[in-house]
Amino acid sequence: MKKLLLAATGLLLNAAAFAVRPCVIPEPVAYTVSEGSFIMPERPGVNSPVGATAKGAVRYFENAGIRAAKTSAPKASITVTTDKSLGAEHYTLDVTPDKIVITAGDDAAIMYAVNTLAQLLRNGNGKIDVCHIDDYPRFAYRGMMLDVVRCYIEPAEIKRFIDVAASLKLNNLHLHLTDDNGWRLQIKKYPKLTEVGAWRVARPDLFPGRLNARSAEEETTEGGFYTQAEMRDIVHYAAERNINVIPEIEMPAHSAAAIASYPELACPVVDKFVGVFPGIGGKDASIILCAGQEKTFQFIQDVLDEVMDIFPSPTIHLGGDEANKAMWEKCPLCNQRIEDEHLSDHEALQGYLMDRINRYVRSKGRTAMGWDEVTYGKPKEDIIVYGWQGDGGVAVRDSKATGHKFIMTPARSTYLIRYQGPQWFEPWTYFGNITLRDAYMFEPTGKDWDDALRSNLLGIQGSLWSEFCKTPADMQYQVFPRMLALADVAWRPEGRADWEAFLPALDSFTGHLDDKGVVFAKSMYNLDHVVKGNGKELLAKASCIRPDVEVRYSLGDSLFNDYKLLTDSVRIEKPATLYAATFKDGKQLGRTLTLNLDFNKATAKPVITNSCRNGLAYALTNGLRASDRNSDFEWAGWYNDTAEFTVDLGETQQIKSVKLGTLVHSDICIAAPRQIHVYTSDNGKAFTLRRIVDVPEDLIYHCKARVVDIDCDFEADGRYVKFVAINPGCVPDGLAREGTPTWMYFDEININ
Ligand code: ACM
Ligand code: ZN
Numbered sequence: 001m002k003k004l005l006l007a008a009t010g011l012l013l014n015a016a017a018f019a020v021r022p023c024v025i026p027e028p029v030a031y032t033v034s035e036g037s038f039i040m041p042e043r044p045g046v047n048s049p050v051g052a053t054a055k056g057a058v059r060y061f062e063n064a065g066i067r068a069a070k071t072s073a074p075k076a077s078i079t080v081t082t083d084k085s086l087g088a089e090h091y092t093l094d095v096t097p098d099k100i101v102i103t104a105g106d107d108a109a110i111m112y113a114v115n116t117l118a119q120l121l122r123n124g125n126g127k128i129d130v131c132h133i134d135d136y137p138r139f140a141y142r143g144m145m146l147d148v149v150r151c152y153i154e155p156a157e158i159k160r161f162i163d164v165a166a167s168l169k170l171n172n173l174h175l176h177l178t179d180d181n182g183w184r185l186q187i188k189k190y191p192k193l194t195e196v197g198a199w200r201v202a203r204p205d206l207f208p209g210r211l212n213a214r215s216a217e218e219e220t221t222e223g224g225f226y227t228q229a230e231m232r233d234i235v236h237y238a239a240e241r242n243i244n245v246i247p248e249i250e251m252p253a254h255s256a257a258a259i260a261s262y263p264e265l266a267c268p269v270v271d272k273f274v275g276v277f278p279g280i281g282g283k284d285a286s287i288i289l290c291a292g293q294e295k296t297f298q299f300i301q302d303v304l305d306e307v308m309d310i311f312p313s314p315t316i317h318l319g320g321d322e323a324n325k326a327m328w329e330k331c332p333l334c335n336q337r338i339e340d341e342h343l344s345d346h347e348a349l350q351g352y353l354m355d356r357i358n359r360y361v362r363s364k365g366r367t368a369m370g371w372d373e374v375t376y377g378k379p380k381e382d383i384i385v386y387g388w389q390g391d392g393g394v395a396v397r398d399s400k401a402t403g404h405k406f407i408m409t410p411a412r413s414t415y416l417i418r419y420q421g422p423q424w425f426e427p428w429t430y431f432g433n434i435t436l437r438d439a440y441m442f443e444p445t446g447k448d449w450d451d452a453l454r455s456n457l458l459g460i461q462g463s464l465w466s467e468f469c470k471t472p473a474d475m476q477y478q479v480f481p482r483m484l485a486l487a488d489v490a491w492r493p494e495g496r497a498d499w500e501a502f503l504p505a506l507d508s509f510t511g512h513l514d515d516k517g518v519v520f521a522k523s524m525y526n527l528d529h530v531v532k533g534n535g536k537e538l539l540a541k542a543s544c545i546r547p548d549v550e551v552r553y554s555l556g557d558s559l560f561n562d563y564k565l566l567t568d569s570v571r572i573e574k575p576a577t578l579y580a581a582t583f584k585d586g587k588q589l590g591r592t593l594t595l596n597l598d599f600n601k602a603t604a605k606p607v608i609t610n611s612c613r614n615g616l617a618y619a620l621t622n623g624l625r626a627s628d629r630n631s632d633f634e635w636a637g638w639y640n641d642t643a644e645f646t647v648d649l650g651e652t653q654q655i656k657s658v659k660l661g662t663l664v665h666s667d668i669c670i671a672a673p674r675q676i677h678v679y680t681s682d683n684g685k686a687f688t689l690r691r692i693v694d695v696p697e698d699l700i701y702h703c704k705a706r707v708v709d710i711d712c713d714f715e716a717d718g719r720y721v722k723f724v725a726i727n728p729g730c731v732p733d734g735l736a737r738e739g740t741p742t743w744m745y746f747d748e749i750n751i752n
Helices: 050-064 107-126 154-169 228-239 255-261 282-288 292-312 325-331 334-338 345-364 394-401 436-441 451-456 472-479 482-492 499-515 617-621
Strands: 003-005 016-022 030-039 045-047 079-082 091-095 100-104 125-135 140-147 172-177 244-251 315-319 367-371 384-387 407-410 432-435 457-464 529-532 538-543 550-555 571-572 578-584 593-596 636-641 643-655 656-666 675-682 689-694 706-711 716-726 743-751
Touching: 016 636, 045 050, 045 244, 045 334, 050 107, 079 107, 091 107, 091 636, 100 107, 107 125, 107 154, 107 499, 140 154, 140 482, 154 472, 154 482, 172 457, 228 244, 228 292, 244 292, 244 345, 255 367, 282 325, 292 315, 315 345, 325 334, 325 345, 325 538, 334 345, 345 367, 384 394, 394 407, 394 451, 436 499, 451 457, 451 636, 472 482, 482 499, 529 593, 529 617, 538 593, 550 571, 571 578, 617 636, 617 643, 617 743, 643 743, 656 716, 689 716, 716 743
Parallel strands: 045 079, 079 100, 140 172, 140 457, 172 244, 244 315, 315 367, 367 384, 384 407, 407 457
Antiparallel strands: 003 016, 016 030, 030 125, 091 100, 091 125, 529 538, 538 571, 550 578, 578 593, 636 743, 643 716, 656 706, 656 743, 675 689, 675 716
């Protein structure tokens, strides 16, 4: 733990007072510890001069796992007082050898103080160092989003998330309640939303590859919904823990569940069966709520009336993202609306819809929220925007232009669907990585932000999209422990990030997750690797995001026989298996990384290319085969373009066999090339065509992930071997990603 003598900062309280990073998440603003300690009695008495607050305080102690009893001032071990001058969510906590005093700016701050106390107690096994804490959040909005559409979970499981969120001082739970894959909230005026819309066909495939139901005759067995009574109970439970529940009702897109229930909500040009999507929907994703007819507006307003009755939240989330306008372009009613309202185009039609609903929400005394796209077509500076695309830059740009308030939940830093560690050890998800360290180091503001922009940022949110989850435990695994890191970002003062100092607090808090029966990932102990050739041999490195562990490795055929400390690169000149893992105090912590390194004439040789899209061309000759995950950092990728790359064998060699590894997974827009042309050259300038390979159609768009070595054999001498791989074009109709441009991925070049 980092200790900083306060004398050095000019804040000397007494000679023995230290500022340290306590084992509390989120990190308190100021914490000083002195000599001595307080021992918590079995059943501490709590006194508060404010009657109602004392009752609340006892409940907060109970929720935090401390059995407390309300008592009179002289008998109290803990005194809770309020001081409005501290302001919202601000508390101080004073621990002396014989008592604890909590002073709080409001009710929420009492709970935060109690939660801090509970963490200190857990860490000290019932004993707390004499200390003073002064604490308040950086951001007013500290959120967590759960997508309960893609993975329905029981109310009790939502409450379990709420419990942990409360102990992390989060104050908003955003529930994504409606989407293409299900409608999860009972709406009394539209019963089919949950009779039909809450249920989808069960498909055994992973998310994007699940094909749509073909007719209403197919049984829909997967799903679930929350009755209004259940949801009111969740809202009440959260409110008792100072968490506001924000409901999200998606519009105009991500609405297949609503349209499956009430087909008349789609544009009248839609004349096919639309069911609740089990996957991504293919071209049916363009079937969205029709903005040309009044009954759509009536539907949305009726739904929102019931939603606003259930959720007292001052803000209501209207979705607004990813609306494909293909059906609107064909719809006479939508086109008539554009003419009647003098709108410029179909983007402006979405602006019209969002504007009307925004005004409706405002007329009920609430504020509308939505994803980035909610303000497209017609900026509405009174809507709160969730910046989600990329690094959140769109929301920043819009806020600069129009003064929108916004919340940062950028996909690149806060989407908990992403891998949290080396992918070979993780359940299959999507996209790239956000490690625990990445989440902890996330800084939502930019160095160039002015004060106005800063004041428009309300806070941050971790968002769990649950397409790849099947159970509450799967969801917990993706959320924890990264939510701990994001809660720290949301609360701690700007510029305070200290990854190493965070780790003891993290380790202490994961004990709390264990106690709560919450599953959390241990990916932080797994090893990332990089293997690169230097022309002659391979250099292998392995690293862990935790600096407090050792990395040990062995080369050979026995795991950790004669293992060594890995401090730099391991040099490998011939076929070998490298085993490595993290250790602390002689105990293995992470999973065993096993790298099977193979050699052929191309291994360790340089690859020349100008067009590789993901910068991983070196992986083509690093002796290591990629997994069936495109984003495992072992595949060299090209997008919607011809791939061209050349390996330099160093000297002219006899070539008898050539193979090229490729990944096919059309469910996520990855296809094999249509054709591969292979050339050789002695000088790297004049090339001779040696082979044209036509890849069979059934292999090009294979739906499930498949690694295929394409045979490009020929016999010739040459120093340079060039591959030109022709992209096959968009995914054909009838497959999950129909009509989408494709990536091609390659690994490994094998020349003998
Ligand atoms: C989103 O991820 N489409 C909000
Ligand atoms: Zn329409």
